[in-house]
Amino acid sequence: MTVLDATREMFRRDQVWPFLVDESSAVDVSHNMILYVEGLSVSFDGFKALNDLNLYVKDGELRCLIGANGAGKTTLMDVITGKTQCDQGSVYFGQTINLLQRSEPEIAQLGIGRKFQKPTVFEAHTVFDNLELSLKADKGIWYTLRASLSSEDIDRIDDVLELIGLKEQRFMQAGALSHGQKQWLEIGMLLASDPRLLLIDEPVAGMTAQETERTAELLTSLAGDRTVIVVEHDMEFVRSIARTVTVLHQGTVLAEGTMDEVQNNRDVIEVYLGEEAGEEAGETA
Amino acid sequence: MISLKGLFGEKSAPTAGSLTSGFTSRTTAIVVVVLFATTILASAANLWLSPDSPLYVSTYTITLLGKYLCYALLALAVDIVWGYCGVLSLGHAAFFALGGYGMGMYLMRQIGDRGVYGNPELPDFMVFLNWESLPWYWLGMDQFWFAMLIALAVPGLLAFVFGWLAFRSRVTGVYLSIMTQALTYALMLAFFRNEMGFGGNNGLTDFKDILGFSLQSDNVRVALFAITALMLMLAYVLSHFIMCSRFGRVIVSIRDGEARARFMGYRTERFKVWLFVYSALLAAVAGALYVPQVGIINPGEFSPINSIEVVVWVALGGRGTLYGAIIGAILVNYAKTRFTAIMPDGWLFALGALFVLVTVFLPKGIAGFIEQRVEAMRGDSGSGGDGGSSHKQQNAEGASA
Amino acid sequence: MFANVLSSWGISVKQTRQLIGWVFSLSLLLGSSWLYAQQSIDKIESTDNYAVAISADVDQLFKDLAAANLREKSNIITSLDQQSGREMLPVYQAMLNGELYYDKESLQLYQVKDNDQGKESVYSVFSGELVEGQTAKGLKKVRVNNKLRKQLRGSIARIQLLFGERAERQAAAQTMLDNISPETLALFQDAAENESDQEIRDLLAVGMAMNTVATASATEERVAAIGVLSTRLETPVRNQLMNLVDKDSSGEFVEQDAAVRAAAESALKEIDGKIRFYGFMEKLFFGLSLGSVFLLAAIGLAITFGVMGVINMAHGEMIMLGAYTTYVVQLLMPNHLEWTILVAIPAAFLVSGSVGVIIERTVIRFLHGRPLETLLATFGISLILQQLVRTIFSPLNRQVSTPDWLSGSIELNPVFSLTYNRLSILIFSLVVFAILMLVMKKTSLGLNVRAVSQNRNMAKAMGIKTERVDSMTFGLGSGIAGVAGVALSQLTNVGPNLGQSYIIDSFMVVVFGGVGNLLGTLVGSFSLGVANKFLEPVTGAVLANIIILVFIILFIQKRPKGLFPQKGRAAE
Structure with missing residues (x-):
């Protein structure tokens, strides 16, 4: 490497100098894996919500989690985002970061974003404010006290508004949005925070077919730069976006593979897709 | 940066649907102007008009107004944590009283050998209890700056420790309210004890002068009133800026969905502790200004009912709006003054009824009523979708608590 | 059988009788009148001067007594001691109390004291019966001095020791x-x-x-x-x-004597050891007694707060209303003081319960799902109720009298005794608790309440009238608070601020024990009560209170859901 190259490398516009990078947020994905979940167990009052669960997610992957109610999908997300303490196991973000030792805000600042089952936006704030608060920025007290929007921030928010189709409603109070719009706003808040890993819980519940389609488009476009994990019950939707599907059952991974592989898996047919498969068989007949 | 912000006019323009910027800025200006004008006029009317003049304001009235303004500052403090952050503190009187005791200790030391027992070092009650020397925590309280430092530091520290413990372990809602009430109750019991060295039951009283000026003189009374008004204005403007900053919006987010705010990367417990300490400091300032004007501080100030009364001022005025707290405090206290003069027994009935009526029929308080009116007036020209916002907020508040 | 067991603990037969009588809510009045019926005064021979027969010598001594000076009186008493027995007791007692008078003419002795209406009346010195037609006018007091009083006390003790x-x-x-x-x-x-x-x-x-x-x-x-x-x-x-x-x-x-000293020392050590043990037992008893008061005050709250999730700051005033109900019941039936407590318990339940239902229907219902507003509104109600009581009954404390069967104590030994009122409140609190547990676990109301508390919408969907259940639950919680007021009226003064002093403690108990868990409330109240009483001698009462409060504040940090948290995902 010549001196010139080195200098160029040093002043590349698209990256930050290493000493400016907050160490805690540097995700080491040198083995091309972004999330390691190993031997995870969680029990509530005797009931095992997760039972020795193993899950590995590649960097840039779009992964769908499916499973019956109580299979442990939401609990898994709770553990990853720090909401629920686990009894056993380990969760690593990249090679080095042990998520189990971190609190929810720390995990969020690492670049793990989450969308809840029920849309939760700040109803007293405007759409714009909701996005502003989600921006990837210093989330400390002193910074927020004197924070002001830079033109890049405004542009970013405008981009997101465009993307989620809420440009008209930017100064509307979020509480006044429709259910679907709230879903979009929440996705927008996720995007504004520029996460490495997105955990999305039932994104299309309450959306029209058209909106569902747009969501599918959005999620597929996100994958690659970011890693996306989606929990969804809508099988059509899963089929339309999924490359890899993981089936959870009673707190463990039952099967993993492409949609077709999973659908042909006997265990899966038995416990979860049985009904669905039967229906489909009827349709084709 | 500030000029840049101006460029994106839509954001900060008063026509924006958000109530956080335009509307509040204007009300802040109004509040400050009204306070300023009242202070100047009342002071002038007291100092330069002859007592025969119909416009003369008696020193009694000045002191009463000063007292109201102290209460308004206390209400502001409660409103900041309750209205904006959803933390219903039933123990803010504790911070108020601690600030008051700090000032009281200074004033007590100022009495010097003019006390009944004529002891130059010890306050009368210590002589009465046969104490030999000043307890260590009374040392240095004869210095005004040091006493004021303590009057702020102690409540601030208490708020910090309590807030840190409570918010870190995520004690919220009603639990937190009861904890704060227990806190002030415990302090009340403690201050009632003679051994504490704060005058026990009688508290601290019989003050003579402050910074060398006699507390009895009209000029000092007016000056205290003016300083109180000034502090209220300062606190109001400062709180306005805090609440309009991104910090303030994070605080409101915590009120409406703390878990969500946490998942966005905000360490909500730190925000809450910060706000709680800020609020406690405001309450302490109010207490420190209150004592020289009323001339006494005793453990009764800690009693839980005082704290709850503050909450009803805020509820009546309208929580979540800074001016609402001030309106509520002044209104209720004025009513109390009038009421207790006419029919002393009736006051508790009235206060009790006020609690019930406000919570059931006027959940957003007077300020909510005013804002509804203002919004209705702007309704034709303004942006759409403003309806039901207050209602929604109400629900969110209930759900989070 | 029962009596044997008790007496082996050092409880005598009479106490056993009292105990039984008290447990079954029979009044001591019945017990003691039965005892007195058995006791008859031995008849010797009759003279008509006194209703009871006395010997002529004694009669003469009485006459001397009336006229004697102080020193002679002393001698006369000595002679009386030698010549007579048990029957002299009332005479001595009357004399000791300065109620012994004599007729200046006949030198006959009488007892003069105020009758029930507070009017001075003359009684026969032996039988204690009213002497009709005799006024105190012509009578003169038999004077006594301190020396004589001492001698009288000795004589009385002697008579009691020998014949009592x-x-x-x-x-x-x-x-x-x-x-x-x-x-x-x-x-x-x-x-x-x-x-x-x-x-x-x-x-x-x-x-x-x-x-x-x-x-x-x-x-x-x-x-x-x-x-x-x-x-x-x-x-x-x-x-x-x-x-x-x-x-x-x-x-x-x-x-x-060194040997005697050594023996005395070891004996002292033994005695002190026992005294310490009984001191411990006494503290434990006081602690349990305080705990029972906490329990009574808190279980109503545990229902409204724990089960319904409603903060009722007026809970203390429900207790106060119960106490005032006791007072009113005693005013209404002054001649049956023994029974007033038993009447007051259901009465207080009804009064406080119906006030609770009214509050629920008129205020709390409209604040559903807004706990902080509920807190404020009920606080307002508590102010109104306090002021109401102040206006009706005066701001001063009212005295509620304790029936005989609740006063007194079981003295197990000279350093350890259990007072009946505390003991009965302890048992009463446990009974109330047990009944409540039964109501919650076994009745359909309890089932409905639990269903509503777990999932209101589901319960509604299943046809449970949730509004009715809310009213009933709130009424039940308030009613129990009223019953607690009856018990408290036996321990403290009844005043408008009675409830206030318990409300914070009650909340602490509920929070400490774990919201929504009745058993937690039981354990919480007794542990806080005992802790309080064991701290008190070391730190003083106020500081003990403060330490407990601070402890709970810290405890809640560690375990925000209390001692016995509700488990599972439902608690999230």
């Missing part, structure tokens, strides 16, 4: 231990010969042993007597032993 009822004999023996003299020793020996009761014989033996320790010269004899004393807890015994090991001002031992 069992309890009287015991009390007399105990009093006489204070001052063992050769005369009392003789009396003790006399009494011990005729005494059938083992316990009293022991007591008499103690008196004789004390005398031996004080007067005997042989070392072994004194050491043996100290051995007898070493098992006793009476204060005079301990004082005597303390004196034995004391030093005088010059640093010399008062007691010369």
